[in-house]
Amino acid sequence: MNPASSTRGTVKERADIALNDDFLRNAVRFTTDRLRSGKKVASTEHGNWEEWRERGRQIRLHTIAHLDYYLNLFVENARSNGVHVHFADNAVEATDIVMTIARQKEAQSVIKSKSMVSEEVHINQALELSGIEAIESDLGEYIIQLAGEGPSHIVIPAIHKNRYQIAELLSEDAGETLEPDTTILAGYVRRKLRQKFLEADIGMTGCNFAIAETGSMVLFENEGNARMVTTVPKTQITLMGMERIVPSWADLEVMATLLPRSATGQRLTMYMSGITGPKRTVDADGPEEMHIIIVDNGRSQQLGDPEFQELLNCIRCGACLNVCPVYRQIGGHSYGGTYSGPIGAVLTPALNKNVAEWDDIASASSLCGACYEACPVKIPLHDMLVSLRRRKVERGHGDKLEALGMRGFATLMANSKRFALAMRLGKIAQKPFVHNSGIHLKLGPLKGWNTYRVAPTLANHSFRDQWKELSAETAAQPKTIDPAVRQRMEQVLADRQHNKSTSRTGGESHE
């Protein structure tokens, strides 16, 4: 593993590196701003975005609830189309299957299109260890492969690099100086990859969606490289997360509406390929042999878990990264896993079931809910982050000092007299530290806060201390309430009573 996408250290340590890298932060801001405003325009222009979003959520909920059925259907149909279907429980099994196929084919080189699952199981490293060349053909993936890094964004893997850094990497690859001009740089990569496409023994892809009713797989892309990967080499291997299924092509229409708009603000990507089996005699092109490896790697552990099952609804659009105010500051590598941003902060610990790691990543969120608001299938990531934190505490992996602090908090807040007394004592205790009615002290828990801020002081008189006087004063000059206002309040009360009684009857009728 390379240092930038290493899981070593804490998220705080990794974030510190990013926070001190202005190139990275500017590059991330520049591109996420473009993507999120693109999404805003595309979803507004769509007109019925919220209804389609709900439809998308329902399709994903239904599919995941019946995943066994739809997976079976998909596998049966894919096999009858002539596809070799394999199952991999984990990353090792997935790479073993790929290696077996590569050996059978005596493959020397593999050309890949963008696939997060292949990053997740670290297929490139496995291939290279066996002396098989693995080349990424997506421009962003090619760049990070040259840099020896993992993706720092689900959709834009090299989002953290600016064009000058990219020109430097590509110049080194080319052995000549390339101007930092996007046309020149893309032109170089195109020429270089053309040769690699022609030489490759195996084309390897991911899978955006798998259609159960016909056993087909669907890829969304903009560069045309995935289409080349699935047409030029004689053998195709597709790595597919086991949850990528949708029941039908009609359902795909909803996903095709949600995914590109959410990811890049496009109405549709430049290419959308639907592939149903290997090349037939009537086909002009396509692989002679096609394999689909269905990867579990921790996904099935979410099934039946009421707090995390919805994670499997994710369509990997990256919209949650683009709106995340934390991702914006620290970029993707700080998350320490293949998946970054809010979805990565939940997915990485959930897939690994690594309790010790949980608090670390899940704590790097202000729980602002922007991810949930942006998600095209409404995954409640902000709630899942809290669930991760709670499970860590429940299993005794919480920070000892924090646990002590929280017990103190509960003792204090259990009783209002104690709370009132604490406020009075606090006023006395703060005195030596107050300067110009603020606290500037950079010690203990105030250190982090006051590095960026001046802390406020406790009020001279708390609200509860002022209450008696305040209420006597306002009661002494009572004003009459506007009858229209009173009527509105009575209506709200009546509606509430009505809702309560109907929900009660509703509950009984089910029993």
Next chain:
Amino acid sequence: MKVSLFITCLSDAIYPKVGEAMVRLLAAHGIQLDFPPVQTCCGQPSYNSGYWDETRTAARTILKAFQSSDFVVSPSGSCTYMIHHYPELFKDEPEYLALAHELESKTYEFTQFLVKVLGITDIGAAFPYKVTYHPSCHGSRLLGIKDEPIALLNHVQGLELVPLPFAEDCCGFGGTFAVKMADISGAMVTEKVDHIKETEAEVLVGLDMACLMNIAGNLRHRGEQVRVMHLAELLYEGVSVR
């Protein structure tokens, strides 16, 4: 009808003026607020950190405090939203679960109560300043409070409301996040204040003292003169000076 004030621990201890403004504004409209003193904290700090037993301890004081209220009004969208987690927290304690459902249905954030319940958008205030508004995340996203504060601000005479760039981005507070992930939080509040400065507003207004405490702290740290106010304070000042 009993309308009770859920002051929130932060406003009680640090920003009592916000509570006073709410009490006086509503009294002027014939609504005498009630203040049940047994209330302490909604429990959000421990809830968000994953300590739910501790949360229940604090939450019980809130459930008991407002048992007999018809309406509960709070100066914080975030603490109001915390009440919405109570049914989940007390799902195994039937007597508290009933209270939790009831409290959830009758608790309102301040502008929600003014606009949605009372139907008041013009409070008769004047405030001749350039103002920008930061929509706090929990109130705007999770409670859906988007139009209410804007309607109230648009009716204030002389007030010039300037849009805040990247307004919907979190200010970086996030409770214990600001302490645990101090540098990330610091970077977030720094960017928020950069945007506030771009507006050249004289006043920053919001609906959540926790976020405003965070932003005000960074403004002060940088020696900026922007005044930071809760909307209740702004409206009350706008009514008082007329």
